[in-house]
Amino acid sequence: MSEYQYYEFLALDRPLDEDQVRQVRALSTRADITPTRFVNEYHWGDFRGDTTRLVEQFYDAHLYYANWGSRRLVLRLPDGSLPAKEATAYAMEDALGVWTQSGHTLLDFSVSSEDGGEWEFETSYTLSAFVGLRVELAAGDLRALYVAWLAGLTAWELAEDDEENYAREVEPPVPAGLASLTGPQRALAEFLGVDADLLAVAAEDSRPATTEVLDPTALAAFVAGLPAADKDALLVEAALTTASPGARLLARYRAATTIPGPRDVTGRRTAAELLDMAYRRRTDRRQREKVAQAAAEQARARAAAEAQEARLVKLAENTEQAWSEVDGLIAQKKAGAYDAAVELLGDLRALEARTGGTVDFDRRAGELRAAHRGKPSLMQRFDVMGIPSS
Structure with missing residues (x-):
């Protein structure tokens, strides 16, 4: 020092x-x-x-x-x-x-x-x-x-x-x-x-x-x-x-x-x-602050869940269009676009999970991973998300 x-x-x-x-x-x-x-x-x-x-x-x-x-x-x-x-x-x-x-x-x-x-x-x-x-x-x-x-x-x-x-x-x-x-x-x-x-x-x-x-x-x-x-x-x-x-x-x-x-x-x-x-x-x-913090976190969680629910309802109307959007975002080769692509992939996985599984999602996401394995930054995001190899 x-x-x-x-x-x-x-x-x-x-x-x-x-x-x-x-x-x-x-x-x-x-x-x-x-x-x-x-x-x-x-x-x-x-x-x-x-x-x-x-x-x-x-x-x-x-x-x-x-x-x-x-x-x-x-x-x-x-x-x-x-x-x-x-x-x-x-x-x-x-x-x-x-x-x-x-x-x-x-x-x-x-x-x-x-x-x-x-x-x-x-x-x-x-x-x-x-x-x-x-x-x-x-x-x-x-x-x-x-x-x-x-x-x-x-x-x-x-x-x-x-x-x-x-x-x-x-x-x-x-x-x-x-x-x-x-x-x-x-x-x-x-x-x-x-x-x-x-x-x-x-x-x-x-x-x-x-x-x-x-x-x-x-x-x-x-x-x-x-x-x-x-x-x-x-x-x-x-x-x-x-x-x-x-x-x-x-x-x-x-x-x-x-x-x-x-x-x-x-x-x-x-x-x-x-x-x-x-x-x-x-x-x-401190107890009041702890209670207030917990309430704020619960409110944020509810808001996030409601926002996701709204996205999933809209996503269910045309999932193929969403997969095309993922391709377009990845093609931009930018960090912000990669983040948006991963977020959209998360919604697609959550939507398919509601029907009892994610077999189709895992297959298509794995194909994406194989097609873009030369993009280290994207691969790091896929690793964090848990997208398996095809």
């Missing part, structure tokens, strides 16, 4: 300066590097740089995947946009890591090679599929974090880990709208290999996503009540980055005015409960 690795970095809040570009260029001479983007593909060898350090110091997003299954997405947000304490509630070993560096919160979404399986190159990714997650997270939409937590559960289930861990692990706060993920969130779920049945049962306790209509008067009253230090921090954030502090302000407003859901009040589900629910849903779904 040939090796393949993909590396991409994006600077979203501010571009790299000339010195930073030189530092990055020193790590790779073949990469496509601009002040806002780094991308390279490796078919041999490895990237010499420290990808984590590059995101901590220079970039706001990093994507990596390899054809042996490893996948990684790292996002960097100003701590004021997403406090690490809030994100840490969703941290899961081998699925989501959270840490802070120089006033930023870093989110490390990952799947190890042991968990991910060999990469399917029919589906490839670029960071453009995921950068929308930063805006969503800054606005208080934490569905991506919950999706990452589910990815950790998916890996646990595949690894058949200690069931006591499942019983102890309790789900983090369930965001609204899990049943209707956004495009970037769906891409993340696919990228991390989240089990679809697990996501479906987790969404059962998620409030529907709603189109928000803000009340300007209520929002103004909320802003007026904020501590002066918080307002100052929002203004400083607006001055120092291209990221909008409005998203974080709206997130705080929503958190202060949202009515708690049922699980916020009565308690959350354990990993064991979710995995059991997913197993039952998966089993039921």
Whole structure:
């Protein structure tokens, strides 16, 4: 198996300066590097740089995947946009890591090679599929974090880990709208290999996503009540980055005015409960699919039998004409014509079998075989059909 690795970095809040570009260029001479983007593909060898350090110091997003299954997405947000304490509630070993560096919160979404399986190159990714997650997270939409937590559960289930861990692990706060993920969130779920049945049962306790209509008067009253230090921090954030502090302000407003859901009040589900629910849903779904597949196969068989019956009724009106058609098809010396000839011969055999035997058919088909034994492609079709030699 040939090796393949993909590396991409994006600077979203501010571009790299000339010195930073030189530092990055020193790590790779073949990469496509601009002040806002780094991308390279490796078919041999490895990237010499420290990808984590590059995101901590220079970039706001990093994507990596390899054809042996490893996948990684790292996002960097100003701590004021997403406090690490809030994100840490969703941290899961081998699925989501959270840490802070120089006033930023870093989110490390990952799947190890042991968990991910060999990469399917029919589906490839670029960071453009995921950068929308930063805006969503800054606005208080934490569905991506919950999706990452589910990815950790998916890996646990595949690894058949200690069931006591499942019983102890309790789900983090369930965001609204899990049943209707956004495009970037769906891409993340696919990228991390989240089990679809697990996501479906987790969404059962998620409030529907709603189109928000803000009340300007209520929002103004909320802003007026904020501590002066918080307002100052929002203004400083607006001055120092291209990221909008409005998203974080709206997130705080929503958190202060949202009515708690049922699980916020009565308690959350354990990993064991979710995995059991997913197993039952998966089993039921597969049984329904099996029944539906069997019904579809029966319907196809009935349709084929009805079509053959119609052909045989028409064929019985003039079998000699059918034998002439077989001769004409064979004379074309084309694969498609040979297939049509064999199909017609099958109908002729089936028609004669209805009268109690196929003696005449075997004789005439054998004569055909002898007459055209110099046509290997036709002879192969005759062999498959079981036409005897004369």
